[in-house]
Amino acid sequence: xxxxxxxxxxxxxxxxxxxxxxxxxxxxxxxxxxxxxxxxxxxxxxxxxxxxxxxxxxxxxxxxxxxxxxxxxxxxxxxxxxxxxxxxxxxxxxxxxxxxxxxxxxxxxxxxxxxxxxxxxxxxxxxxxxxxxxxxxxxxxxxxxxxxxxxxxxxxxxxxxxxxxxxxxxxxxxxxxxxxxxxxxxxxxxxxxxxxxx
Numbered sequence: 726x727x728x729x730x731x732x733x734x735x736x737x738x739x740x741x742x743x744x745x746x747x748x749x750x751x752x753x754x755x756x757x758x759x760x761x762x763x764x765x766x767x768x769x770x771x772x773x774x775x776x777x778x779x780x781x782x783x784x785x786x787x788x789x790x791x792x793x794x795x796x797x798x799x800x801x802x803x804x805x806x807x808x809x810x811x812x813x814x815x816x817x818x819x820x821x822x823x824x825x826x827x828x829x830x831x832x833x834x835x836x837x838x839x840x841x842x843x844x845x846x847x848x849x850x851x852x853x854x855x856x857x858x859x860x861x862x863x864x865x866x867x868x869x870x871x872x873x874x875x876x877x878x879x880x881x882x883x884x885x886x887x888x889x890x891x892x893x894x895x896x897x898x899x900x901x902x903x904x905x906x907x908x909x910x911x912x913x914x915x916x917x918x919x920x921x922x923x
Contacts, residue, residue, distance in 0.1 A: 810919050
């Protein structure tokens with residue numbers, strides 16, 4: 726993962742820079758409704774990014790896949806707000822079953838499907854991560870590795886660390902995480918341009 730080191734440090738810095746630019750300095754310290762969603766999305770992205778990298782380093786697949794999946798959800802939320810800036814009100818004070826139309830929170834899969842129109846196959850990657858996170862064979866046996874099979878007997882290795890995260894898998898998902906984080910910053914920039922007072 727050494728070849729991604731500079732990019733990872735750059736993305737960490739970009740989170741802190743975004744808080745300074747889009748939350749603190751954008752309106753001279755004044756807070757608006759959209760300030761909360763922007764700040765919340767940046768901090769959510771930063772924390773899930775940090776969590777995913779920590780989990781990858783410790784081969785904790787459950788935490789890694791969950792954090793990577795959450796990064797996709799944060800990206801999808803900001804993209805949805807770019808498409809529908811009026812949704813910011815619901816995103817900041819709404820709830821799922823709200824009786825008022827403008828205050829109903831949209832299902833995250835709806836947001837991801839909208840995002841998939843811009844970034845093809847992101848829904849497929851998201852669903853793959855869901856398979857690793859939900860309680861099904863992929864997640865239940867993530868820490869079990871078959872060693873050998875002889876005469877109808879199966880010998881396995883059980884570890885507290887994921888036995889199935891190898892370099893190839895790790896590289897695939899680190900690239901996905903980096904791409905989603907780059908796209909998150911692009912969407913955030915677009916959202917700020919839409920919301921910036923004239």
